[in-house]
Amino acid sequence: xxxxxxxxxxxLAKNISDILTNEGYLTDLAFDGxxxxxxxxxxxxNLMILDILLPKLNGYELLRELRRQQNKTPVLILTIKNSVDxxxxxxxxGADDYLxxxxxxxxxxxxxxxxxxxxxxxxxxKLGTANLFLDTTKHTAFINDKQIDLTPKEYSILELLLYNKxxxxxxxxxxxxxxxxxxxxxxxxxFVDVHIKNIRKxxxxxxxxxxxxxxxxxxxxxxxxx
Amino acid sequence: MKIRTRLVLWYFFASLILxxxxxxxxxxxxRQLLLNSLDNELDQMRDDISKTFNTKTNSFEVLSHPFFLExxxxxxxxxxxxxxxxxxxxxxxxxxxxxxxxxxxxxxxYTTTAQINKAKTSSxxxxxxxVAGELFNxxxxxxxxxxxxxxxxxxxxxxxLLSVLLISVALAVxxxxxxxxxxxxxxxxxxxxxxxxxxxxxRENLSERLEVQNPVDEIGKLxxxxxxxxxxxxxxxxxxxxxxxxxxxxxxxPLTVLxxxxxxxxxxxxxxxxxxxxxxxxxxxxxxxxxxxxxxxLLSNSEYSPLRSDFxxxxxxxxxREVITNTKVLAELKNQSINxxxxxxxxxxGDRAKLYQLFFNLMDNAIKYTQDGxxxxxxxxxxxxSAIVEIKDNGIGIPEKDLPNIFRRFYRVHKDRxxxxxxxxxxxxxxxxxxxxxxxxxMVESQTGKGTSFILKFPLPT
Numbered sequence: 274x275x276x277x278x279x280x281x282x283x284x285l286a287k288n289i290s291d292i293l294t295n296e297g298y299l300t301d302l303a304f305d306g307x308x309x310x311x312x313x314x315x316x317x318x319n320l321m322i323l324d325i326l327l328p329k330l331n332g333y334e335l336l337r338e339l340r341r342q343q344n345k346t347p348v349l350i351l352t353i354k355n356s357v358d359x360x361x362x363x364x365x366x367g368a369d370d371y372l373x374x375x376x377x378x379x380x381x382x383x384x385x386x387x388x389x390x391x392x393x394x395x396x397x398x399k400l401g402t403a404n405l406f407l408d409t410t411k412h413t414a415f416i417n418d419k420q421i422d423l424t425p426k427e428y429s430i431l432e433l434l435l436y437n438k439x440x441x442x443x444x445x446x447x448x449x450x451x452x453x454x455x456x457x458x459x460x461x462x463x464f465v466d467v468h469i470k471n472i473r474k475x476x477x478x479x480x481x482x483x484x485x486x487x488x489x490x491x492x493x494x495x496x497x498x499x
Numbered sequence: 500m501k502i503r504t505r506l507v508l509w510y511f512f513a514s515l516i517l518x519x520x521x522x523x524x525x526x527x528x529x530r531q532l533l534l535n536s537l538d539n540e541l542d543q544m545r546d547d548i549s550k551t552f553n554t555k556t557n558s559f560e561v562l563s564h565p566f567f568l569e570x571x572x573x574x575x576x577x578x579x580x581x582x583x584x585x586x587x588x589x590x591x592x593x594x595x596x597x598x599x600x601x602x603x604x605x606x607x608x609y610t611t612t613a614q615i616n617k618a619k620t621s622s623x624x625x626x627x628x629x630v631a632g633e634l635f636n637x638x639x640x641x642x643x644x645x646x647x648x649x650x651x652x653x654x655x656x657x658x659x660l661l662s663v664l665l666i667s668v669a670l671a672v673x674x675x676x677x678x679x680x681x682x683x684x685x686x687x688x689x690x691x692x693x694x695x696x697x698x699x700x701x702r703e704n705l706s707e708r709l710e711v712q713n714p715v716d717e718i719g720k721l722x723x724x725x726x727x728x729x730x731x732x733x734x735x736x737x738x739x740x741x742x743x744x745x746x747x748x749x750x751x752x753p754l755t756v757l758x759x760x761x762x763x764x765x766x767x768x769x770x771x772x773x774x775x776x777x778x779x780x781x782x783x784x785x786x787x788x789x790x791x792x793x794x795x796x797l798l799s800n801s802e803y804s805p806l807r808s809d810f811x812x813x814x815x816x817x818x819x820r821e822v823i824t825n826t827k828v829l830a831e832l833k834n835q836s837i838n839x840x841x842x843x844x845x846x847x848x849g850d851r852a853k854l855y856q857l858f859f860n861l862m863d864n865a866i867k868y869t870q871d872g873x874x875x876x877x878x879x880x881x882x883x884x885s886a887i888v889e890i891k892d893n894g895i896g897i898p899e900k901d902l903p904n905i906f907r908r909f910y911r912v913h914k915d916r917x918x919x920x921x922x923x924x925x926x927x928x929x930x931x932x933x934x935x936x937x938x939x940x941x942m943v944e945s946q947t948g949k950g951t952s953f954i955l956k957f958p959l960p961t
Contacts, residue, residue, distance in 0.1 A: 375755035378762035
């Protein structure tokens with residue numbers, strides 16, 4: 274899987290690149306709009322991560338040009354602005370999804386995986402570990418092929434954990450993913466504990482193993498079973 | 500006082516003074532003129548009598564027609580002497596009263612004013628103009644005379660003149676009042692127009708300019724000056740917004756770098772957990788900082804341009820119910836109960852996301868500042884032309900001295916406590932902002948130790 278990162282802040286571009294490389298993706302970098310457009314037009318990428326405020330050619334312009342040339346590379350937009358208008362503009366110019374800076378790494382990975390999954394040949398591939406798997410199109414969870422009754426929030430938490438297998442997720446990142454950034458996230462972190470407790474109640478007994486690991490003082494994680 | 504009223508009054512007083520001065524002059528001049536003509540008339544009389552002297556008979560011919568004298572001079576004070584100073588004629592009035600004059604010294608010519616009793620028994624005085632002196636014929640003294648006439652006729656004329664003058668002045672002043680009222684209204688019209696135009700320019704349409712009708716006159720110049728001011732204002736607002744957007748960008752990008760970096764390190768197996776705990780704290784701080792930047796941007800933008808709001812018709816109770824559902828868990832963590840007193844169906848025009856944030860902030864505050872086991876009561880109802888939402892807790896309350904300040908940015912009532920609870924001092928400022936966007940009102944009632952109650956009043960859509 275090759276991912277092109279178009280971001281003028283070099284240290285951020287390199288951070289993202291490092292994270293993605295560790296996750297097993299191949300990455301390529303571009304530091305301005307023109308360079309980004311050249312690369313995405315001349316090489317094959319599975320995804321482009323695109324900043325909006327870029328020198329030479331901004332993200333929207335790049336995206337419009339890309340779509341005008343019938344290039345269907347999936348695009349994830351990174352934006353500073355936080356107004357509905359900007360999001361609509363991004364999606365209208367042909368982006369697949371957007372993330373608002375500063376974003377959480379688990380959310381970035383979850384978004385990337387959602388886009389890649391949506392655009393991959395194998396649409397049946399399911400998200401899961403051990404005897405737990407999620408049907409991401411129907412938003413349902415199964416253990417040993419038996420459906421478990423999860424609330425939408427519980428499903429979102431489980432989804433994020435599974436998209437970030439082997440990564441420790443802070444309660445804050447989980448709260449942000451589930452509730453967005455409109456809330457007082459510091460109160461919401463208490464919700465996360467409550468929800469995790471409820472999820473465990475529902476899945477641990479049926480699964481027979483403790484799938485969600487607590488990392489004391491830090492957060493939660495699901496480990497990939499070998 | 501309005502300029503228009505003031506100008507009319509100025510015109511009024513100025514013209515009044517002018518007209519009164521003119522009238523006084525006319526009156527006094529006229530009086531002098533009439534007095535002179537009175538004297539002339541008396542002199543004329545004297546001459547006329549003097550001419551009737553017949554040298555042959557050595558007497559005044561006029562005396563041979565006493566009837567003529569009686570009628571002709573009935574209104575005059577007239578005493579005639581021959582050259583030997585013998586009284587040869589006197590008119591009727593002289594018999595009623597005597598004039599206190601040096602009558603015996605008629606050989607001296609003089610003109611004087613004297614008081615005469617109107618009747619013998621009356622103490623009412625009449626003012627007379629008196630001329631006395633010698634009568635001549637061909638350079639020889641033929642006799643002496645005292646002749647006088649009452650001022651009454653003069654006074655009558657003066658009275659008539661006075662009333663004519665006063666009526667004219669009153670009429671003129673009235674006309675001036677009407678005219679000046681009309682003229683000032685006319686000349687102030689462009690100012691009224693300018694005021695209306697200027698009033699219509701608010702932060703929403705700062706790019707609009709005032710229409711200049713006549714660039715040469717004072718109003719035109721004023722309009723140009725105002726337009727210049729508007730342009731500078733608009734420039735300043737734009738610069739401020741650009742600055743805020745740039746600042747937000749410049750602040751958020753490094754925060755993103757830090758956050759992605761720290762978050763990635765959470766999964767680094769080589770790092771000890773104690774260190775990762777510190778990283779989690781740092782990530783929280785970074786998030787807090789970026790939320791703060793967002794809120795500041797929201798609040799500062801709102802001062803210069805209206806927040807683009809997506810208004811729709813929505814049911815307040817549904818929204819409040821949603822907020823309650825999402826905050827219930829927080830209350831449960833503190834064993835607090837949420838009591839919905841009344842949730843009536845009330846439709847208002849509003850921005851769903853912002854109203855959600857408004858109620859969330861208030862609920863969140865209520866939960867934070869109420870002790871474990873407390874109660875939070877919520878009601879939504881319709882009263883006359885408003886929708887009323889009340890969120891009431893029995894928590895620690897707000898001291899009276901802090902109440903006027905709670906909507907100020909970064910104002911913290913419970914300084915130590917709110918920091919621990921993760922507040923940034925902007926929650927209620929944002930509440931106020933959202934209230935303002937909706938043309939709503941917010942009221943607070945609070946008693947230390949007893950609880951706080953926020954009452955919101957939204958206008959109903961017409």
